[in-house]
Amino acid sequence: VSQRPGNAATSNTETPLSQATSSAIGIQPASGPIENVWDYSVPVPCSRQKKLIYPKAPVELGPWSREQWHARFLIVRKQLEALVDKHLDLHGLERRPVYSLRMVGTAPSTAFPSIVITCRGVDAKALQDLFxxxxxxxxxxxxxxxxVPWSSSLGNQRGVDESLPRPRLVYYRTRTDTVV
Incomplete structure (x- = not known):
């Protein structure tokens, strides 16, 4: 289990059964130092807050699991793609934005699950306005x-849906066409 720096550490121990099973099928534990997924980051171009993308970090936060964040990402990505198809003239495949789910923040302790939208710099403003x-x-x-538009019909008095993971959008601007 990977934890952010500053959070309570949890042990990542294997049971003797899992060690025996791993050895039986030829999987050996990695030798050498264990890589910290928070050590590797990529700066977000044009970020005034100096945000960093942590591509190796697991996407999870709060009460939601990785699977819940990923399921939410798939739904949101499909809707964002539909909006782009309907409202913007980005029909060439090389101009289409690419969406990925990553942890993004100014430091590992502030990283938040985000949808990183890789797009050409000239298209970023139109995408931001549309979204x-x-x-x-x-x-x-x-x-x-x-x-939430449908929350009052579901009897939610406060009108806030706290059962949905709420990813942020981060725009990764490139000078060239995106690579699919």
Whole structure:
């Protein structure tokens, strides 16, 4: 189990049964130092806050598991792709944004599950405007908790849906066409 620096450490021990099974099928434990997934980061271009992407870190936070974050990512990605298809003229495959789920923050302790949108720098502003105006509220993405359109019909008095993981959007601008 990987933990962020500063969090309570948990032991990552194998049971004798799992060690025996691993040895029986030819899997040997890695020799040498164990790699810390938070040691490797990539700066987000044009980030005023100097955000970093942690591509090796597991995407999990709060009460939601990796699987829940990934399932939420797949739903949101599909909707973002549909918005791009409907509203923007980015029909060439090389101009299409690429979406990935990563931990992003100014430090490992502030990293948050985010959808990194890799796009050409010239397309970033149009994508930001589109997603802010048509997706953030409806898809429950971004920083701010807001009223969920269907929450009142479900009997949620406060209007806040806390059962959904809420990924943030981070734009990774490139100078060239995106690589698929």
């Amino acid at each position: 802010r105006s048509r997706a953030e509220h409806r898809l429950c993405i971004g920083k701010e908790r807001s009223l």
